[in-house]
Amino acid sequence: MQYHIMFKNLSKSYQSKGAAKTALSDVTLNIPQGEIFCIMGSSGSGKSTLLKILGGMEKPTSGTVYINGANMADYGQQDYDRHRQMAVGYVFQDFNLLEGLTLKENIILPLTLQKVSETEIQKKYADTLRCVDVGYCENNYPEQSSGGEQQRAAICRAIIKSPKLILADEPTGSLDHVNAKAILSTFMDIKERMQTTIVLVTHDAAVASYCDTVVFIENGRVCDTLRKEETAQLFYERIVTVSSKVRGVI
Amino acid sequence: MKNILQRAVRTKAHSSMYIMLTIGIAMFFVYTGLVSNSQMISVMDSIEYTLPVWMTALVCILAVFSFVYYRYLCIYTLDEKMKDYGILVSMGYNQKRISEAFLWIMAKSMLQALLWGLLAGTLIYFIILNILNHVLDMDFHAVPLQGYILVGAVYAAVYLINAASLGNRMNGLEISDMLNYKKLDKSIDYPNLYQNIGFALLAFGLLLLTFKGESYNFASALFPMLSLTASAYCLTMSFSHWFTKIFIRSTPKYHRNLFYISQLRTNYKKYAKLLTGCTIIVIFGLFMMIIDVSLATDDGDHSFEMPYDFTVYMDAVDGDDLKNIEDFESQKGTLLKDTRLVRILDGAIQWEGQEFSRLVHVMPESSYFDLTGKHLGLQNGEIVVLSQIDRNYYDIGTQEENGMEWGFQPPGPVPFLVGGKVYTRTIVKEIWEIVYNIEDQTQRAYIISDEDYEGIVSEAGYDQMKYFISVSSPDSLPTVYERLCEISPVITAKAANLETQAKNKLVVSVLILLAVMLLLFSLVSLILLRINQDISEEKRKYSNLFSVGYTYAQLQGEIRKEMATLFFVPLVLGSFISIMYALLASSRTSLRQVIVTFGVTLLFAAVQYCFYRVATRTLGRQYLN
Numbered sequence: 105m106q107y108h109i110m111f112k113n114l115s116k117s118y119q120s121k122g123a124a125k126t127a128l129s130d131v132t133l134n135i136p137q138g139e140i141f142c143i144m145g146s147s148g149s150g151k152s153t154l155l156k157i158l159g160g161m162e163k164p165t166s167g168t169v170y171i172n173g174a175n176m177a178d179y180g181q182q183d184y185d186r187h188r189q190m191a192v193g194y195v196f197q198d199f200n201l202l203e204g205l206t207l208k209e210n211i212i213l214p215l216t217l218q219k220v221s222e223t224e225i226q227k228k229y230a231d232t233l234r235c236v237d238v239g240y241c242e243n244n245y246p247e248q249s250s251g252g253e254q255q256r257a258a259i260c261r262a263i264i265k266s267p268k269l270i271l272a273d274e275p276t277g278s279l280d281h282v283n284a285k286a287i288l289s290t291f292m293d294i295k296e297r298m299q300t301t302i303v304l305v306t307h308d309a310a311v312a313s314y315c316d317t318v319v320f321i322e323n324g325r326v327c328d329t330l331r332k333e334e335t336a337q338l339f340y341e342r343i344v345t346v347s348s349k350v351r352g353v354i
Numbered sequence: 355m356k357n358i359l360q361r362a363v364r365t366k367a368h369s370s371m372y373i374m375l376t377i378g379i380a381m382f383f384v385y386t387g388l389v390s391n392s393q394m395i396s397v398m399d400s401i402e403y404t405l406p407v408w409m410t411a412l413v414c415i416l417a418v419f420s421f422v423y424y425r426y427l428c429i430y431t432l433d434e435k436m437k438d439y440g441i442l443v444s445m446g447y448n449q450k451r452i453s454e455a456f457l458w459i460m461a462k463s464m465l466q467a468l469l470w471g472l473l474a475g476t477l478i479y480f481i482i483l484n485i486l487n488h489v490l491d492m493d494f495h496a497v498p499l500q501g502y503i504l505v506g507a508v509y510a511a512v513y514l515i516n517a518a519s520l521g522n523r524m525n526g527l528e529i530s531d532m533l534n535y536k537k538l539d540k541s542i543d544y545p546n547l548y549q550n551i552g553f554a555l556l557a558f559g560l561l562l563l564t565f566k567g568e569s570y571n572f573a574s575a576l577f578p579m580l581s582l583t584a585s586a587y588c589l590t591m592s593f594s595h596w597f598t599k600i601f602i603r604s605t606p607k608y609h610r611n612l613f614y615i616s617q618l619r620t621n622y623k624k625y626a627k628l629l630t631g632c633t634i635i636v637i638f639g640l641f642m643m644i645i646d647v648s649l650a651t652d653d654g655d656h657s658f659e660m661p662y663d664f665t666v667y668m669d670a671v672d673g674d675d676l677k678n679i680e681d682f683e684s685q686k687g688t689l690l691k692d693t694r695l696v697r698i699l700d701g702a703i704q705w706e707g708q709e710f711s712r713l714v715h716v717m718p719e720s721s722y723f724d725l726t727g728k729h730l731g732l733q734n735g736e737i738v739v740l741s742q743i744d745r746n747y748y749d750i751g752t753q754e755e756n757g758m759e760w761g762f763q764p765p766g767p768v769p770f771l772v773g774g775k776v777y778t779r780t781i782v783k784e785i786w787e788i789v790y791n792i793e794d795q796t797q798r799a800y801i802i803s804d805e806d807y808e809g810i811v812s813e814a815g816y817d818q819m820k821y822f823i824s825v826s827s828p829d830s831l832p833t834v835y836e837r838l839c840e841i842s843p844v845i846t847a848k849a850a851n852l853e854t855q856a857k858n859k860l861v862v863s864v865l866i867l868l869a870v871m872l873l874l875f876s877l878v879s880l881i882l883l884r885i886n887q888d889i890s891e892e893k894r895k896y897s898n899l900f901s902v903g904y905t906y907a908q909l910q911g912e913i914r915k916e917m918a919t920l921f922f923v924p925l926v927l928g929s930f931i932s933i934m935y936a937l938l939a940s941s942r943t944s945l946r947q948v949i950v951t952f953g954v955t956l957l958f959a960a961v962q963y964c965f966y967r968v969a970t971r972t973l974g975r976q977y978l979n
């Protein structure tokens with residue numbers, strides 16, 4: 105079950121108020137399966153844009169994205185829908201749970217979009233809870249839940265459909281240290297159990313140090329790539345050095 | 355320095371909400387003007403005697419509606435600024451001063467809306483009158499002074515009451531409450547209670563309509579309407595509560611509609627007031643349209659109430675008059691189908707213990723025989739009351755007494771006035787029958803014995819006659835009329851009556867159509883306004899759904915569900931209520947009326963459907979670009 109992603113000379117520019125704004129330019133990347141792949145960069149550097157393109161939410165201006173060798177540009181509307189519905193789970197900084205649904209209802213929402221039977225839904229929900237524990241607060245509304253609970257529910261919502269790819273856009277950005285750490289270990293756990301590829305966006309070196317590969321993006325360009333070969337502590341120090349260097353260069 | 359404070363206190367402009375308020379004021383003014391115009395009242399009265407009554411009821415409810423709308427506007431504006439005010443207060447500004455400044459801002463906006471509304475209202479009012487005067491050749495005038503006073507008073511009250519409650523609300527808050535102020539959850543506390551009260555009021559209103567009294571007055575028009583409107587209020591306020599229950603009953607349905615349920619639990623709690631407003635608008639709009647169409651399609655064929663084409667009134671008849679009639683009949687014999695010369699005196703009776711002011715006809719038994727060929731066999735001193743109303747057409751409340759059914763006066767002695775002298779005779783019977791021309795359906799004829807009649811005539815010193823003519827073909831109407839004028843100056847003609855009635859009918863239906871258009875316009879703008887207020891938040895929600903895996907088609911489906919709720923929940927609830935009101939409130943319900951009612955409802959629904967389609971399309975583009 106291979107799931108291999110490749111970006112080739114990817115560029116994206118937005119048309120805002122008449123002027124073109126380049127968010128990504130000439131990005132070439134290789135994301136191996138079953139890794140926690142980190143994208144680091146300061147805000148406005150194009151991280152979210154990259155994630156949106158990967159998630160099938162937006163299309164690149166030029167360049168290609170290959171998923172298992174298939175060019176995404178050749179996708180029809182149905183393929184895009186299937187990609188978003190089956191293959192990708194999204195996690196956001198501000199959780200993006202629906203405030204009118206309980207945590208449980210939020211979690212099973214993606215399954216109700218597919219033709220999944222009621223028993224299957226219950227079974228998958230139970231499976232998901234084994235990975236991430238939100239069972240004790242499943243009937244609470246987001247408003248009544250802590251940030252950590254909400255983010256764990258959001259992760260459940262992403263993994264309940266057993267996606268091949270999880271895209272997490274600053275998932276710890278709104279959380280305190282303890283909760284952030286819990287979320288990261290959840291991600292590592294998911295990676296171990298399901299061999300899911302996780303692409304994680306952050307500007308926090310501490311978060312990046314948990315990942316297998318870290319890519320630095322500034323002004324829409326890839327500046328550097330680091331692979332984790334040492335302990336988290338040493339990796340963290342390396343990331344800090346490189347990231348200040350990257351910023352210094354630009 | 356002071357300038358900065360002023361800028362910090364200033365609220366958002368919310369011009370669209372104030373435009374709505376202005377339109378509301380203008381509408382209110384136009385209606386008040388029309389309802390207080392005595393000429394207009396008599397025109398409406400001539401079409402349908404209930405019209406002025408429910409128009410007045412409508413004005414009352416519009417006043418209540420303005421109050422609710424303005425309250426909503428104020429709270430919305432204040433909620434938005436509360437946190438800013440908290441910051442100002444925490445920096446040391448005087449809380450009372452800020453609340454005064456806020457209320458002053460609201461007062462200025464209200465004044466502006468009032469002035470513009472009155473201006474627009476005056477313009478609309480005079481445009482309506484001018485259209486009616488020129489196109490339909492009517493003669494309406496009068497400045498709606500009462501309108502200005504009433505509108506000014508009502509809106510002053512609306513402002514003052516709201517200002518007082520807002521002032522209390524602001525001054526009662528701690529600084530920390532203001533700083534952490536979250537928009538109040540506008541949902542109601544006891545949705546179950548609301549739901550039950552709603553259904554109870556609905557039943558009560560329907561009950562009032564079914565068992566209404568025989569007389570149609572302000573109360574009998576207002577109370578069912580008020581009860582039904584209040585029920586609509588309760589049902590729409592608790593709408594999200596009972597509507598969610600429908601979806602939660604079966605699991606597949608529940609799962610298929612998760613997002614919609616989420617919207618019901620959040621947005622539609624917030625939208626409750628909007629739905630209520632829209633429902634009330636639908637109730638009135640639809641009801642007025644039903645009236646309008648049934649007026650316009652009414653063929654006006656009341657000829658059974660007017661068996662003769664002309665009635666010639668002859669007071670103090672002498673030999674010359676009789677000679678004239680003889681000549682007329684011999685000259686125009688071929689043009690005439692039927693003529694009757696009968697003796698009928700004008701009399702008056704007391705009504706509800708007051709002076710002799712209510713008119714009756716007094717006729718001898720022989721005249722009744724001339725007209726109908728029926729004998730009554732009256733004794734001296736007896737009266738048979740003739741009510742010229744078709745009992746199949748009018749719903750007449752009657753009572754039984756001593757074996758006699760009566761609807762006008764109970765059996766027993768009754769005094770009446772003829773030629774300045776009061777006579778007392780005894781009512782023994784009442785008959786319902788169309789016998790001769792009569793304009794005022796409530797005017798009765800007292801039939802007395804011939805001997806009695808001769809006695810009264812000789813005491814009064816004069817006799818009166820009515821000469822009834824039917825022509826053989828409508829072409830001869832002008833000729834016959836011309837000749838009749840030589841006999842007596844007082845002639846009423848059926849054709850002429852119908853003509854003015856038709857014109858009056860047109861006046862009223864134009865008025866109503868205009869009003870319905872205004873209502874429909876305000877309904878749609880109310881909905882669009884609300885959608886517009888939330889567009890950015892909703893857009894975020896939808897793009898969030900997209901990332902969860904919704905396809906475009908599924909998102910489009912969700913938008914359709916939401917718009918259907920906004921457009922059709924008020925329609926279904928409102929049309930149910932107004933159909934019930936239309937069918938039950940009127941004294942007579944014919945098949946034609948039923949057809950008109952449902953036809954108009956369908957038409958209304960079709961218009962709503964078009965708006966629904968437009969809204970769905972537009973939002974689809976907005977949310978899913």
Ligand SMILES: Nc1ncnc2c1ncn2[C@@H]1O[C@H](COP(=O)(O)OP(=O)(O)O)[C@@H](O)[C@H]1O
Nearest residue numbers: 118120125127146147148149150151152153154
């Ligand atoms: N929809 C859009 N329209 C115009 N400009 C955009 C849009 N989305 C992102 N951008 C611009 O693209 C750049 C990259 O944005 P983004 O990927 O969100 O950065 P970040 O690394 O902070 O996630 C920013 O300069 C942003 O202003």
Ligand SMILES: [Mg+2]
Nearest residue numbers: 151152153273
């Ligand atoms: Mg971002």
